[in-house]
Amino acid sequence: MKSIPSARLLPWPFLFPFILLQGPVQAQDGEALFRQNCAACHKMGKRFVGPDLTGVNERRDKAWLHKFIRSSQTLIKEGDPTAVALFNENNQLVMTDQPLDEGQIDQVLAYLATFSKPAEATASAAPAGPEKPIVYTADDRAAGHALFIGTRPLASGGAACISCHNVNGASAVPGGGLAKDLTDVHGRMGHAGIAGILGAPPFPAMAAAYARAPLTEAEMHQLSAYLEEAGKAQAGRKPRTALGTYALFGGGGLFVILAAIGLHWRKRLKGSVKQDILDRQLRSI
C-alpha cells in the first residue's frame, strides 16, 4: 500500500507522448534487440558470418523462424532439412541459441520485415559504401599472439583467449578446451566475423566474461591478424586436441606422485601384523 503515493508522483503528463507512440517504439525495440543479439553475425543486404536476412519473413514461415531463433541446434539435431542445409551452407557454424521470448522474436522479425525491399533499407543497416581493405602487419600478428596467450593483458583486463580456446601452435601447452578451437576461425569467418563476435559475443559464457571488459578495436584487429596467420600456418593439419595432452600430463603426473609416495613410505605397515596367524586359522562361516 505504501507504493501508491510514490506512483502518484510519477510524471504521467510527460509519459503520455510515449504511450501514444507505442507502435514506433516497438519497432525501435526490434532494432535494439537485433543489434544486441544478431548484428554480430548478420547484416542486412549482404552476407556476413551468417546469411543475409533480407526477406527472411517471406522465405520461411513464422513458426519455423521462432523455433530456429530459439534453438537452431535443436532443429539441426532433429534433422529438419532446411536447418541442416543452412548449417552445411554456413561452414557448419552453429547459430547460438537466443534467449528471447515470443514477443521479442516478433519484434525482431517485425524489424527485419522493414528491409523486405532493399530500397527501404535505412542508412544505419545498409552497407556503408565500399569497404576498406583490411591490412595486417607483422606487428599486429605479434601483438595478437601475445594477447591470445595472455603474455600481454587486454586493455580492459579481460581473460586471455587461451583460457578457453585452443589455437594450434599458439603455445607449448594447448589452450583451454571449454570453447571452440579457433585455429581456422579466420578462414571461416574472416575479419568481420571475428570482430563482430569479439565486439558483442553471442555465446553466453563469453558474453558474461567480457560484459565488463570489452575489447578495443585495435585488439580485435590484432587478434584477427594473429588468427589469420595461425590459420594459414596450420592449414590442413588436424586440430590438436587438448584432452589427449591433458590426459597424458595428468596420468603421468599421477604416476610420478604415486611412485614418490610409494617410495617415501615403502616401510609403512601394510595390513595386519598378525595376518599370517589369521590366515592360518580355519574359516567357520
Added chain:
Amino acid sequence: MNIRSQISMVFHLDKCIGCHTCSIACKNIWTDRRGAEYMWWNNVETKPGTGYPTKWEDQDIYQGGWKKDGNSVSLRGAGKLKGLKNLFHNPALPVLEDYYEPWTYKYSDLFTAPEGNDQPTARPVSLVTGEPIDVKAGPNWDDDLGGSPDYARQDVNFKDLSPAEQESLFQLERMTFHYLPRICNHCLNPACVGSCPSGALYKRGEDGVVLINQERCRAWRMCVTACPYKKSYYNWHTGKSEKCILCYPRLESGQAPACMHSCVGRIRYLGVMLYDADRIHEVAASEEKDLVDAQLGIYLDPFDENVIAAAKANGIADSTIRAAQLSPVYKFVKQWGIALPLHPEFRTLPNLFYVPPMLPAMASVDADGVYDSTTKSLWGGVETARLPMKYLASLFTAGDEEKVRNVLRKLLAVKIHRRDATVGDLPKEEVEEALNIGRTNAAEADAIFRLTSLATFNERFVIPPAHREESIEMMEATADTKGETGFGFKMRPARGL
C-alpha cells in the same frame, strides 16, 4: 630442584592370577561405548606371548617410544618434522586386526527363532559392522599359552634367546608362563604427549596423570604410534583418541582406580612419588645400561628435609607429602628395590613398576625315565628358574640380568625367612645365607611380607587428597556464588519468603 608429585603404581606379578577382573572393571566403567569396544585400557597378557596389540613391544614395527639421539632423545616414529611429514599418512599405525575386531552375540535369536528340531544359537556379530563374523582373535587370545605356536613363540622378548633356549621353553617339563597386566604407565617422559600435533595430550600438574583433551584431539593418531606400550587408542566412532585416565574422578574422591579396587589377587599398589622434574631430560637420555638406575634416582626421599622444603616451595600440599611418605610404591621401588619398570629402554620413564614373578623351578626326567619335579631346597633357587633370566631382563631391565636376579634373590629370601618364621623347619644357616644373598634382613623381609600378603586397602592405596576446593578457587571466586545455589524452590511459595 623442581619437585612434583606423581601417582605411581606397583603390580606384584607373583600375585596375579590372570582372572581379568581388572580388565572387566575398566571396560564396564570406561570403554563399553561405541567405537571403544576394542579398547582395553587395562589388559592382562600371558608371557611368553605377543600381547595386545600383537607384538606391541616390537618398535621396529610400531615405531613407538624415544631413541637416544646424542645427548638428547627423539621420538622414533613421530615428533615435529617426522610428524609433519607423516601428518596425512601415518605409516606406523596398528590396524584393527592388530588389536581384534570386537564382537557380541545375537542373543535375540535365542528368543525369536522359529520352533524347529535344533536349538537356536546366538551367532557372533561384529560390533563394528553388525554383520556376522568369524571370530579369529580377541584381546587375550593367547591366554595361558593358548595357540602358542602362533603367539608365544613369536614373543618379541625372545630376540636375545638362542633358538635352543627358545625351544626348551616349550618342552612340557620346562613350560611356564606368567601374567602381565598392563595399563597406561602415566610416564614422566610421555612419548604420546610429545607427539601430539594438536597439543591435546597433557600431563596433569597435580598428580602426573596423562590425559587426552577430547575437545582438542584432531585424530592425527600420532600418540597411537608414539606410545611404545600402545596404550593410546583411536575411537573410530568419535574420531578422537582415548587412553587410560587412571580413573581420575575416583582418585579425586579418594577411591582407588577401578582396576586396582577390583583386583582379586590384590596385586596392585598405588601411591605418590616425589620426583625432580628438572632431571627428566637427562635421565631419559642416559645410556641404556644406566636407564633403570637413573630412573629410580629421579624419585626423591619424601622424608628428606630438603626435599620436603623444596616440595612445599613448589606448591605441593602437606597432605601429598604425607601420602608420599606412606606410599607403598616408594617402599617397593626405592626402599626395597624389588619393583622394576616395564621396558625402560623405551625411555618414557614409566610410573608403573612390576615385582617380577618367581617362577617354579624346572623339573627333569632322570635316567630311569622318572619325571622328577622335586628340588633339593624348598624353592629350587633363582638359578634354576624355568624362565631364562634373559627373558625377564628383556622385560624389566633393558637386558641387565643381574638386576632381575637380585630382585628374585630378595623375594626368595623373604619366602625362606617366612617359612622359617611360620614353620621353622629350615636350618638357621640356610635362612641366614638366603637373607645374605638377598641382601636383606629379617626386619625388611617381614615388612615386605606384610605389604605383600597382609596389606589392607588403605595400605595398598595411599591416595593424596585432590584438594579440588583449592583448584576451583584458582578458576573462579567461589565466595561470589556462596548462598546462591543449593536448597530452593522451583515454584515460589504462596506465602512466606
